[in-house]
Amino acid sequence: MAHEMPRIYPDQINRDLLYAWGAVGNKYEKGDVIFTEGEAAKYYFQVEKGSVRMYNMSHEGKEYTQGMFYAGQSFGEPPLLLGETYPAAAVACEASVVIRLAKNSFQNILEEYPAVQRTILDTMARRAYQKAITARDMMISNPETRLQNFLRQCRLQAGNPPGLLQIPFTRQELAHFTGLRVETVIRTLSKMAEEGKVVIRERKLYC
Amino acid sequence: MAHEMPRIYPDQINRDLLYAWGAVGNKYEKGDVIFTEGEAAKYYFQVEKGSVRMYNMSHEGKEYTQGMFYAGQSFGEPPLLLGETYPAAAVACEASVVIRLAKNSFQNILEEYPAVQRTILDTMARRAYQKAITARDMMISNPETRLQNFLRQCRLQAGNPPGLLQIPFTRQELAHFTGLRVETVIRTLSKMAEEGKVVIRERKLYC
DNA sequence: CGGTTCATTGACCAACCTCAAAGTACGTGG
DNA sequence: CCACGTACTTTGAGGTTGGTCAATGAACCG
Numbered sequence A, B: 001m002a003h004e005m006p007r008i009y010p011d012q013i014n015r016d017l018l019y020a021w022g023a024v025g026n027k028y029e030k031g032d033v034i035f036t037e038g039e040a041a042k043y044y045f046q047v048e049k050g051s052v053r054m055y056n057m058s059h060e061g062k063e064y065t066q067g068m069f070y071a072g073q074s075f076g077e078p079p080l081l082l083g084e085t086y087p088a089a090a091v092a093c094e095a096s097v098v099i100r101l102a103k104n105s106f107q108n109i110l111e112e113y114p115a116v117q118r119t120i121l122d123t124m125a126r127r128a129y130q131k132a133i134t135a136r137d138m139m140i141s142n143p144e145t146r147l148q149n150f151l152r153q154c155r156l157q158a159g160n161p162p163g164l165l166q167i168p169f170t171r172q173e174l175a176h177f178t179g180l181r182v183e184t185v186i187r188t189l190s191k192m193a194e195e196g197k198v199v200i201r202e203r204k205l206y207c
Numbered sequence C: 001c002g003g004t005t006c007a008t009t010g011a012c013c014a015a016c017c018t019c020a021a022a023g024t025a026c027g028t029g030g
Numbered sequence D: 001c002c003a004c005g006t007a008c009t010t011t012g013a014g015g016t017t018g019g020t021c022a023a024t025g026a027a028c029c030g
Helices: A015-020 A077-082 A103-112 A114-140 A143-157 A171-178 A182-194 B015-020 B077-082 B103-112 B114-140 B143-157 B171-178 B182-194
Strands: A024-028 A033-035 A043-049 A051-057 A063-070 A089-092 A096-102 A199-201 A204-206 B024-028 B033-035 B043-049 B051-057 B063-070 B089-092 B096-102 B199-201 B204-206
Touching: A015 A043, A015 A096, A043 A051, A043 A077, A043 A103, A051 A096, A051 B114, A063 A171, A063 B114, A077 A114, A077 B114, A096 A103, A103 A114, A103 B114, A114 A143, A114 B051, A114 B063, A114 B077, A114 B103, A114 B114, A143 A171, A143 A182, A171 A182, A182 A199, B015 B043, B015 B096, B043 B051, B043 B077, B043 B103, B051 B096, B063 B171, B077 B114, B096 B103, B103 B114, B114 B143, B143 B171, B143 B182, B171 B182, B182 B199
Parallel strands: none
Antiparallel strands: A024 A096, A033 A089, A043 A096, A051 A063, A051 A089, A199 A204, B024 B096, B033 B089, B043 B096, B051 B063, B051 B089, B199 B204
16 A cells, blocks of 8 residues: 655655665565564665555564654664664565665764764654654553544644645554554544544545 | 662763763652653753653553663653653652753764764664564553563663562552553462462562 | 455453452551 | 551452454445
């Protein structure tokens, strides 16, 4: 599925700089695996085109989406910086192009360009900040609040436009983001629609 | 309560450097508030002595501990770097001393000392990484697995010593860390003790 | 038209939470 | 040393929420 999310951020690291340091762009089809949970981190990744999903899956088949990444955004840096393994898997959500740079070159760029290091620092801070908020919502909130918070994040990601925004996710995808079941998402959204908190028209969700 | 956690990390930023840039050390008694949820971030904080807890509380009184910070560790940087408000409150867990540095000075240090910026970068990466793991555990796991994962984190924090490690938290505190209720923690730990997964002697927990 | 994916609904159930009560440890002050 | 207060732990009974399972309906697409 192609998630229509606007490209509101510039490239995390300038693509020409990446290529100059030996990065290569790889094509992925929908569903292709970029890396798996538990694998050692060896590359810096940056989405050039398309979208990427990071997620966990439990033994019993439960699934949790850690995050979505769109054109210009990088992903998987924390374990790369720390020399750890990936805490989640990454797959392409649609036909995508992802730039890949070897760990050594990435470290060299960070040393060479303090401004880039500062960009990555802010990105990591943003990542930690978002996750703290998500954790708070997940731990102390009911399904309605969890959905509402996720939808708010969606609006922010989309640049908080005036008027109704169509949410580009299926009920199942919303379930994976919020850690709920499809049926719970559906029932909660129906209730919220009745109460005017969201709008459902022809099965499409707006907020 | 004084949490006996070994000081295994050196100061995040050298304290003399902090003082040279105008930082001051503040004393807090047990329970004193350092900052509250929703407040604008204005300072860099680093624990000099004692321990600090960051946590969220819901309207219905549910509580979630985002993290504990001990001597040498900094906290609350993400919103400071991003110009956001605090996503959680911070309180002293015991009589503590916390070094405080104004935001401007902190930014100046980062620009002036790339090595310090790199340290903070690694810390932010570590923070994001830990939170990704925590989120995974919370979303897709049952109480036993959640507790087990938390206890594993405790062991890692303590330097993964050989033999049994006494866990320096009450049942209620474990509940706050894992998002469970006291009673659920107690019942789950009892079951785990029966199965030899943890040891309970005189109400104290070891693993 | 047939197949696939997504959305929806209802009945049922179990895990975890809630509430209430009581037991245990520990420190303090008389 | 004892009495008391406080904080922590434990147990049981019962309730609710959200998950599970099964079936059906709607949209989409080649």
